Amino acid sequence: MNLLREGDLIIMKKKFIGFIFLLLLTVPLLSACDEALDITLDILDSINTEESSETEFNKDKESKVTAEAVEGLKVHFIDVGQGDAILVQTEDSNMLIDAGDWNGDEVVPYLESQGVKEVDILQGTHEHADHIGQMDKVIENFEVSEVWMPGNTHTSQVYERVLTGIDENDIDYVEPRAGETYDLDSLEIEILSPSELTGDYNDDSIVMKTTYDEVSFMFTGDVEQTGEQKMLDNDMDLDANILKAGHHGSSTSNTDGFVKAVSPEVAIMSYGEDNKYNHPNGSVLDRFNKYGIEMYGTQAHGNIVITTDGESFNVQTEKDGTVKKGD
Numbered sequence: 040m041n042l043l044r045e046g047d048l049i050i051m052k053k054k055f056i057g058f059i060f061l062l063l064l065t066v067p068l069l070s071a072c073d074e075a076l077d078i079t080l081d082i083l084d085s086i087n088t089e090e091s092s093e094t095e096f097n098k099d100k101e102s103k104v105t106a107e108a109v110e111g112l113k114v115h116f117i118d119v120g121q122g123d124a125i126l127v128q129t130e131d132s133n134m135l136i137d138a139g140d141w142n143g144d145e146v147v148p149y150l151e152s153q154g155v156k157e158v159d160i161l162q163g164t165h166e167h168a169d170h171i172g173q174m175d176k177v178i179e180n181f182e183v184s185e186v187w188m189p190g191n192t193h194t195s196q197v198y199e200r201v202l203t204g205i206d207e208n209d210i211d212y213v214e215p216r217a218g219e220t221y222d223l224d225s226l227e228i229e230i231l232s233p234s235e236l237t238g239d240y241n242d243d244s245i246v247m248k249t250t251y252d253e254v255s256f257m258f259t260g261d262v263e264q265t266g267e268q269k270m271l272d273n274d275m276d277l278d279a280n281i282l283k284a285g286h287h288g289s290s291t292s293n294t295d296g297f298v299k300a301v302s303p304e305v306a307i308m309s310y311g312e313d314n315k316y317n318h319p320n321g322s323v324l325d326r327f328n329k330y331g332i333e334m335y336g337t338q339a340h341g342n343i344v345i346t347t348d349g350e351s352f353n354v355q356t357e358k359d360g361t362v363k364k365g366d
Contacts, residue, residue, distance in 0.1 A: 111348040112226060112251040115153065116283070118337040118357070119145045121311030121318070122169035125258065125283065126150065127249070129224040134160040136258055141172030141197045147180050149342070155181065159223065161210075162187040164260030165244040168197045178204035189243045190214040190236055215245055217273070226251050231270050231277070232262060241286060242266040248279055252349025257301050259285040259292070267297040277301045280352065281345060284308045284327075288319025288336070288365070298326055305354060307343060308336040308362065317365030324364050336362040 115126040119139030124146050127134040133155050138146045150158075158181045163171040166188070177183065178201070186205050192198075205212055217234040220227065232246035244260025257279035263286060270277060282303035285292030287310040306327050310318040319336065327334050333354075335343050341357030 111346065112254070114256060114281075114345045115149070116307050116309060116335075116337055116343040116345075117145060117149050118341045118343075119143055119173075119309070120338075121287070121314045121316075122172060123164070123260070123283075123287075123309045124149075124173075125309075126153065126155070127223075127226070128153070128155075129226050132159040132223050133157065134162065134223055135177060136162045137164055137170040137260070138173040138177050140169040143173060144176070146173040147176050150177070150181065157182045157184070159184045160187060161185065162245060163189075163201065164246075164258070165189055165240045166191050166193040166195075166198050167240055167261065168195055170260070171201055172197055175200040175204045178208055178210070183208065183210050185211045185213055187213045187215055187245060189233060189245055191238065191240060191243055193240075215247070231275055232266055234269070234273075239263075239265070241291075246270065248277070251347055254281075254347040254349055254352050255279040256281045256283070256345075257303065258283045261286040261289075261292070263289075263291045264294050267292065267294050271296055271300060280304050282306045282332075284319065284323065286318075287314075287316070288323050289316065290320035290322050293323045293326065295326060298330060298332075302330070303332055305333045305335065305345075308334070310336060310338050312338050314365075319362065319365055321364035324362065334362045336360070339363070 110130070113128040115128070117124040117126060117139070120143060122140040122143065123137040124139040125136040126149070127136065135150070135158050138161070158177060161174060161177060161183045163174055163186070204210075215230040217230055217232050219230045222228065227250045229248045229250070230245065231248055233243045236243050241261040241263050242265050244262040244266065246259050246262050246266070249256045249258065255278070257277065259282070267285070277297070277300040279301050280303060282298070282301050282305070284306050288308040308319045324334065335354065335356065337343060339360030339362050343357070344355045346353050346355070
C-alpha cells in the first residue's frame, strides 16, 4: 500500500514538472508564470460562465432566433400569423412597428426573448386590430416613450384599450406626416405617408423609409394602390434595399409602379397560414419574381431577422420554407 502511494506520488510529481516545463516554454520570463496562470484561470472561468448563461437562455425559449448584443441595425419581422409586428433595434434603442393581432400573444414574449426592456417608439401603422392588437400588452409590460399612430379614430375595443394605455401611462403621442424626419440613434427615419387623413384606414397607414448608412428599409403598413400612387405622384425617393410588402402581399397593394420605384433586393411578407384573404396574392409574387426580388414570408420562414452594418445585410430565418401563392 505504501509503495503504491509512493508510486502515485512520483507520477504526480513528474506530471507537475512537465506542466511547469510547458508553462516556462509559453511564458519567457519565470516571474510571469503566476500571472499567466491567473489569466488562464480567468479565461476558463469566463468561458464556463458564458456557456452556462447560453444554456439557461435556450432552455426556456423555443425560437431559433436568439438574443444577441445589437451591433449596427437589427430588424425582426415577427411571426404573428395574419398580422404585422416588426422590431427595429439600434445599438441603444428599440422601435416596434405594429404589434400583431388582438387574439395573439406572440409579441411580448418575443421582445422579452430579445432582451428588450424599453420601447422608445411604439408605432401602430393604422388602427386595424391585426396591427395594433397587442399594443396594450406592450404598454403594460415595457416602458414606452412614444406612441405613433396616423390619427384616425376607431370604435373597436382594441383601439380603446390602446388609448387607455397611452393615457394611463402618460405616454407621448405623435401623429407623423409626410415630409417629417426623425432620428433614432444613427437610424434616419423619413415619413412618406400620409400627408393628410382620408378616413381610409389602410391608405392612411404610416409609411416610412429608414436608412442606416447605405442600407434602407421601406415599411408600408397596409397602404394600398391609392396611397402608393400619391407617393409616386409626389416624386418621393422610394428606393430601398428591403421592402415590407404592403397589406400582407395583397393585390390591392404592391403595384407595379411602386415596386419598380422601390426596386428592393428583398421583400418580406407577414401573413398567416391558410388565411381567408389568400395572402400573398399570386400576381404580387409574380411581380416580385419579374424584378428578381428575393421573397420571404413569416408563415413559411417563421421569425425573419435582417442585420446590417450599414454596407451589406444578412437575412436569417427561423425555419426553411417556400412562399406559396394565394389566389
